[in-house]
Amino acid sequence: MKSKLFFTVTIAFICTSLFSQTTLPNILQDPKWYNLGQKKDVLSSGELNINNTVWDYPVFGKLIFIDGYYVYGTPWSGIESYGKYSIKDTKIIFSPNLKIPRWDDIYFVKELIYTTSNRKDKSGNQLLIDEDDTVSFYGWKYPTESSFIIINKIPCKSVNIPIRILKNNVLYTLPKSTSKNIFDEKNYYGNKATIGKASIIYEPLDPDFEWVFISIDFTYDEPTDGGGPYYNGWIQKNYISEVINHNMIIVSDNLRVRSEPNLEENSKILTILRKWTVVKIIKVGDYIQKINGIEDRWYFISLDNGMNGWIFGGYAKQFNDEKELQCIKDLYQKY
Structure with missing residues (x-):
């Protein structure tokens, strides 16, 4: 029960952080x-x-x-x-x-x-x-x-x-x-x-x-x-x-x-279904790149609302088999 509750809260946080509202806009119209x-x-x-x-x-x-x-x-x-x-x-x-x-x-x-x-x-x-x-x-x-x-x-x-x-x-x-x-x-x-x-x-x-x-x-x-x-x-x-x-x-x-x-x-595809949206997270191996002299990992993620790209490893806390994406709040607030 706790796991389901955490998962629901996690997805709600992702959606509200992305759009600052609980209901996603119609991307076809907007x-x-x-x-x-x-x-x-x-x-x-x-x-x-x-x-x-x-x-x-x-x-x-x-x-x-x-x-x-x-x-x-x-x-x-x-x-x-x-x-x-x-x-x-x-x-x-x-x-x-x-x-x-x-x-x-x-x-x-x-x-x-x-x-x-x-x-x-x-x-x-x-x-x-x-x-x-x-x-x-x-x-x-x-x-x-x-x-x-x-x-x-x-x-x-x-x-x-x-x-x-x-x-x-x-x-x-x-x-x-x-x-x-x-x-x-x-x-x-x-x-x-x-x-x-x-x-x-x-x-x-x-x-x-x-x-x-x-x-x-x-x-x-x-x-x-x-x-x-x-x-x-x-x-x-x-x-x-x-x-x-x-x-x-x-x-x-x-x-x-x-x-x-x-x-x-190390490819992994996680599909998360909730009433707000379908969130697809794709990890395509690790991409090592030196940024400002610091070597770190990058991961590719894909969200079906259109936000897709490589993210700094520090912002992706965990990809796990329970189909949960745990991330620190800076991932969606920093940009």
């Missing part, structure tokens, strides 16, 4: 966007403080929610990325002049204007910038046939990842020939590559498509790049054609993707 890796003042401020705000709590992994768009990227070997950004009137604007320490952070916006920053090689020579580097998304809508979808540059030979659009209120996966167009296939510098994928994913509302979360680094036709940068995110399950010892997956079109060694080893 979409919200969350980022466990950024403070609340990041989401509302007009001019962001790059030194003290955005990079305090980096996010490792894609965040899902009902609608919206993100920018994802990682600097490649020998390339420095520069840019200036701000959130104002629900827009994020990138422009040159201010150095950005990393590109693998994720931004959600209602309206996104993204201008690629200057790229330079080790000698300081500016690399070619194509017109394709400009991206515009408008509104809380799925991309349509007329939307131009490109997330970030792919310095590799050929990559196909499914992209989905809304047409006549039906969600479609674009054919490979169309999906391929969103990627830049030029080899800018070196052979390391990072995939940025348009993410319009919300599993409970889309039962026809099954998505899985993966944490991977890349090897292509020849596994010679020494590991490549990591990619944490969701991929449509039917595009995974083979799994080898839980450490290697083969995606369609011969894109070979090697996962972190412990990706499956």
Whole structure:
């Protein structure tokens, strides 16, 4: 009896902490966007403080929610990325002049204007910038046939990842020939590559498509790049054609993707059903990262209201077999 009471209180605390009310809003009518890796003042401020705000709590992994768009990227070997950004009137604007320490952070916006920053090689020579580097998304809508979808540059030979659009209120996966167009296939510098994928994913509302979360680094036709940068995110399950010892997956079109060694080893999915919401907590191994010189563990969690991402291990107190998530209150109040 005590265990059931504690469990009920725990879930009630999670829900009330997330929304400051006992009844969850209808996310279809009132979409919200969350980022466990950024403070609340990041989401509302007009001019962001790059030194003290955005990079305090980096996010490792894609965040899902009902609608919206993100920018994802990682600097490649020998390339420095520069840019200036701000959130104002629900827009994020990138422009040159201010150095950005990393590109693998994720931004959600209602309206996104993204201008690629200057790229330079080790000698300081500016690399070619194509017109394709400009991206515009408008509104809380799925991309349509007329939307131009490109997330970030792919310095590799050929990559196909499914992209989905809304047409006549039906969600479609674009054919490979169309999906391929969103990627830049030029080899800018070196052979390391990072995939940025348009993410319009919300599993409970889309039962026809099954998505899985993966944490991977890349090897292509020849596994010679020494590991490549990591990619944490969701991929449509039917595009995974083979799994080898839980450490290697083969995606369609011969894109070979090697996962972190412990990706499956300690995976655990806990499903909690209560009248407020369905809370799904996913732990995909441990992710070790040094933040401010301190090495600690990060865990990936997924809540079906749209708050998903890697969280600092200090805020996840326990994942246990009784399907209870015990956490200190700072987990939902800090951000």
